[in-house]
Structure formats: C-alpha cells, structure tokens
Amino acid sequence: MNYELSREQAEFKKSFREFCDREISPYSAEIESSISLLRENCRRLAREGFFISLFPEKRRDRARSYQTSILAWEELARACPSTFLSCVLGTTLAAISVCRFGTAEQREQHLPPLAAGEKFGAFALTEPQAGSDLAGLRTSAVFDKDNYLLNGIKAFAVNGPLAEIAVVFALTDPASPPDRKMSAFLVEKGAPGFSAGLSLEKLGARGAPVSDLRFENCPVPPDGLLGVQGQGFQMARQMKEVGRLGYAAYSLGIAQACLEEAVQYARKRQAFGRPIAHFQEVSFKVADMQMYVDTGRLLLYYAAWRLDEGLEAGTDIAIAKLFLSEAATWCASTAVQIHGGHGFLKGSSVERLYRDAKLGEIGEGTSEMQRRTIARSLLGEGY
Numbered sequence: 001m002n003y004e005l006s007r008e009q010a011e012f013k014k015s016f017r018e019f020c021d022r023e024i025s026p027y028s029a030e031i032e033s034s035i036s037l038l039r040e041n042c043r044r045l046a047r048e049g050f051f052i053s054l055f056p057e058k059r060r061d062r063a064r065s066y067q068t069s070i071l072a073w074e075e076l077a078r079a080c081p082s083t084f085l086s087c088v089l090g091t092t093l094a095a096i097s098v099c100r101f102g103t104a105e106q107r108e109q110h111l112p113p114l115a116a117g118e119k120f121g122a123f124a125l126t127e128p129q130a131g132s133d134l135a136g137l138r139t140s141a142v143f144d145k146d147n148y149l150l151n152g153i154k155a156f157a158v159n160g161p162l163a164e165i166a167v168v169f170a171l172t173d174p175a176s177p178p179d180r181k182m183s184a185f186l187v188e189k190g191a192p193g194f195s196a197g198l199s200l201e202k203l204g205a206r207g208a209p210v211s212d213l214r215f216e217n218c219p220v221p222p223d224g225l226l227g228v229q230g231q232g233f234q235m236a237r238q239m240k241e242v243g244r245l246g247y248a249a250y251s252l253g254i255a256q257a258c259l260e261e262a263v264q265y266a267r268k269r270q271a272f273g274r275p276i277a278h279f280q281e282v283s284f285k286v287a288d289m290q291m292y293v294d295t296g297r298l299l300l301y302y303a304a305w306r307l308d309e310g311l312e313a314g315t316d317i318a319i320a321k322l323f324l325s326e327a328a329t330w331c332a333s334t335a336v337q338i339h340g341g342h343g344f345l346k347g348s349s350v351e352r353l354y355r356d357a358k359l360g361e362i363g364e365g366t367s368e369m370q371r372r373t374i375a376r377s378l379l380g381e382g383y
Contacts, residue, residue, distance in 0.1 A: 003298070005071075013071040019048055020079035028080040029352060031207035035162070038207055041083045042091070045076075046117025051092060066242075066304040070249045074297075077253025078260075081356040082207025084253065086120070088246050089363070090159035090208070094121030097167045097239055098186070101227035106186060110165055122163035123243070124154035124213050125236055131155075132369045134236055135178050139215065141170035141185060147219035148172070148185065150193070153212055160196045160211030164189045168213070169232050182232030186224050193218035204355030241317055243364040245307065248300050248321040251328035251360035254353055255296065258328070258335040259289045261350050265339055276338070285334050292327035299323055315377040322370035325360030332357040 005013065023044045031037045045051065050072060077084040095114040098106055113119040130136030139152025150170055157166070165188055172183040187194055197212035227235055263286055266277035276282045299320040306313035332354040336343035343350045361367045376383065 003301075009068055009071060012068060013075065016048070016050075016072050017075045020075050023048075024076065024079040024083060028082070028207075029347065029349075031080060031082050032352070034207075035209065038083065038086055038209075041080065042087055042117040042120070044117075045083075045087055046115065050076075050087070051095065051115040051117065065308045066245065067301065067308055070245065070300060070304050073246060073249035074253045074256065074300075077250045078257045079253075080207070081250060081254055081353075081359075082205045084250055085205045085208035085359075086159055086162075089243060089250070090123065090163070091119075091121040093123040093239060093243055093246065094163075094165060094167045096242060097123065097184070097226065097235070100238070101184070101231075101235055102186075103223075105223070106226070110186065114165070119164040120159045120162040122157045122159045122166040122213070123239065124157045124160075124166050124168045125240075126155050126157075128153060128155045128212075132365045134182070134233060137169065137171060137182065139168070139170040140174070141172050141183060141220065143172075147221050148225070150185065150187065150215035150218040150220055153214050155212050156200075156210055157196075157213050158208060158210055160213050161199045161209045163196070166213060167226060168215070169236055170215075172229055172232075176230065179233045180230040182236065183229045184226040184232045184235050185220050186226050187215075187218065187220060191218055191220070203358060204352070205359050206355075240364060241307065241314055244317045244321045244370075245300075245303060247360055247364045248296075248303070248317065248324045250363075251321070251324035251357065252293070252296055252300055254357045254360070255289070255293050255324065255328040255331040258331040258350065258353050258357075259286070259293055261353070262286055262289060262331075262335040262338045265342075282338055285338060289331045289334060292331060296320065296324040296327050315374055318365075318370040318373040321360075321365070322367055322374070325357075326367060328357040328360050 024041055027037050027041065073088055091114055095111060098110050114121050127137055127139060139154065141148040141150050152170060154168065165186060168185045168187050169182055170185060171181050173181050193216040195214045199209040199211050202210060266282050266286060267275050269276045303313055303316040303320040306316050335350040336354050339350050342348060345351060
C-alpha cells in the first residue's frame with residue numbers, strides 16, 4: 001500500500017496550512033466571543049475554495065476525494081476547532097447532503113450560496129431523547145393537503161442559531177419498518193413554525209453556535225423533500241459516516257496542535273538551567289504524543305480511502321474516530337501538564353485546546369457507541 005500523498009495532495013495540504021496559519025489561526029481565541037469573526041472566517045474559506053473542494057461526489061478523482069478533503073479538515077481543525085465545527089460539521093455536512101441526494105433544482109438553489117460562504121447550513125438529526133438511536137426519533141412530518149407539516153424538536157444542531165438552511169430528519173410513516181419510516185427535508189430560515197433556540201453555552205468549541213431547532217406545524221412543500229420519501233434512515237446512516245470522519249479529523253487537528261504547542265514550549269521553557277525538553281519526563285510525553293498523532297492519522301487516511309473506494313467503511317471510521325478522539329483528549333491534557341501553571345491559565349492556547357478536545361469523544365456518537373459498532377462488527381448483530 002502506498003502511504004505517500006500525491007504531489008498534488010502534498011501541495012494542496014501545504015498551501016492550505018499556510019492559508020490557515022495566515023488567515024484563520026490568528027483569530028482562534030477571539031472567535032469564542034465573536035460571531036462576526038466566524039462569519040468572516042467562513043468567507044475567507046469560501047474565497048480559498050474550501051467548500052467547493054469538499055464535494056467529493058461531484059468528481060470521482062483523487063483531487064476531490066475524501067482522502068484529499070481530510071487534509072484540509074485536519075489543517076482547519078488544527079488552526080481553529082470552532083471554525084471547523086461550524087464550517088464542516090454544520091455547513092459542509094448539510095451541503096454534501098444536498099449534493100448527494102438533492103434534485104437538480106435543489107442543488108442549483110442551495111449549493112452556490114453555501115459554497116460561497118454566504119449562508120450557513122445545519123444538519124438536524126439528533127433529538128433530546130435520541131442521538132445515535134435513530135429508531136428513537138420523534139419529530140414527525142405528516143402530509144396535509146399541499147404540504148408536509150413538521151412537528152418536533154432537534155437538539156445540538158451545529159449552526160442552529162445562524163443556519164439559513166437546515167437538513168431535517170422526520171418520521172413520515174411511523175408504521176413502516178425502521179429503515180423506511182423516516183425522510184429528510186430542506187427547511188429554510190423564516191419558514192412559519194420554524195425557530196431556533198438560543199446558542200447553548202459549551203465547555204469548548206465556543207465559537208461555533210449550537211442550539212435546538214423547533215418545528216410547530218411548520219409547512220414544507222413537496223419540493224422540500226430531500227431524496228425519496230422513506231429513505232431518510234439510509235441517508236442518515238451515510239451522512240453520519242461522513243460526520244464521524246469529520247469528527248476524527250477534528251480530533252486529529254487538535255492533537256497535532258497540542259503536539260506543536262508542547263514541543264515549542266518544551267524547547268523554550270527553562271528549568272534548572274536548561275530547556276525542559278532535556279528532561280526525560282517531558283521528552284517521553286512528547287514522543288508519546290507524536291506516536292498517537294501518527295497512528296491516528298494512518299487510521300483516518302485508511303478510513304477515508306475505504307469511503308472513496310465504495311467499500312464498507314463504518315467500522316474503520318468508528319475505529320479512527322474512537323482512537324483519535326481519545327488520543328486528542330490525552331494529548332491536550334499532556335500539553336497542559338507540560339505547560340504547567342501557564343497551561344492552566346484562561347486564554348492560553350493549550351487551555352482552549354483542552355476544552356475543545358472533549359467534544360471529539362461525544363459528537364456524532366460517543367466513544368461508547370464507537371466501541372459498540374466495532375464490537376458488533378466482530379461478534380455479529382446478536383451480541
């Protein structure tokens with residue numbers, strides 16, 4: 001197996017890293033308290049072609065594959081986890097849903113403004129009582145005369161307070177088998193009966209707004225149906241794989257950022273007359289961080305390759321997400337430890353990364369759910 005990036009991929013990763021260092025990283029701390037900075041970051045990414053490059057469905061070639069996309073995802077997460085959460089796990093996830101399942105009219109209407117950074121998107125699947133348990137969803141969509149009437153609540157919607165377009169999953173035929181009772185809809189901001197809650201205060205990734213979405217007899221015309229009625233379960237499973245791949249990249253970017261911060265600090269911080277990098281207690285920690293980062297990156301690349309090849313990738317994505325999310329929290333904790341008191345201060349880079357890292361173990365399926373997926377692939381459905 002060839003583990004080397006192609007020349008085009010290597011150049012793409014290098015140039016995008018330079019862009020992130022120049023245009024995104026300088027605002028990674030301020031963004032926690034400024035929505036306007038998030039909007040500007042979104043526009044900067046759009047001008048760089050970030051959103052257009054992340055539609056692998058449009059061109060089945062290596063330059064637009066998930067293997068290439070995750071190179072940009074890692075660099076963006078390394079530069080600013082909040083911007084990554086909003087732009088990838090919010091807008092891009094919604095846009096890929098439209099690109100993959102939408103009609104020509106839906107793609108023409110919604111993809112250009114999303115790709116241009118003019119609109120935010122949201123992917124609304126999780127509910128207060130159901131996240132990974134798709135069979136537990138309660139939001140309903142009943143066809144009445146000319147429209148579907150949406151009723152229910154979606155929870156933890158990334159970009160919820162900002163989104164101009166939301167991909168919403170709802171039950172259209174509750175009496176059908178589990179894999180045919182759900183459908184997906186495109187709901188635009190301002191639709192009657194559609195409202196977003198206040199942005200929730202979070203431990204980390206504070207620059208990416210997250211809220212509930214509420215639907216009270218919200219009318220959605222038939223052309224707002226995404227894909228075919230009854231295919232929502234299959235659509236949700238496919239998009240959850242992309243989302244989990246995204247969270248794995250989120251964690252990889254954070255782990256890499258923690259490693260770089262730790263190395264830089266260990267080289268300059270003096271103790272007993274020499275840099276603390278000279279002490280085995282510190283150097284071994286940095287070595288372990290590098291081991292986790294490199295191993296996780298290989299797992300992520302392999303999962304992306306399987307997705308591009310059309311192979312069953314669910315278990316491999318679960319492995320990559322599980323390993324990287326737990327590695328990122330360990331790397332963040334270790335980076336704070338290496339920084340000592342300076343790392344414990346509010347406003348330090350590693351303090352923010354420490355808070356941001358935890359989301360990787362929770363979003364798009366907790367670590368426990370990933371272990372369940374992996375175990376079921378080994379033991380069979382009956383266990």
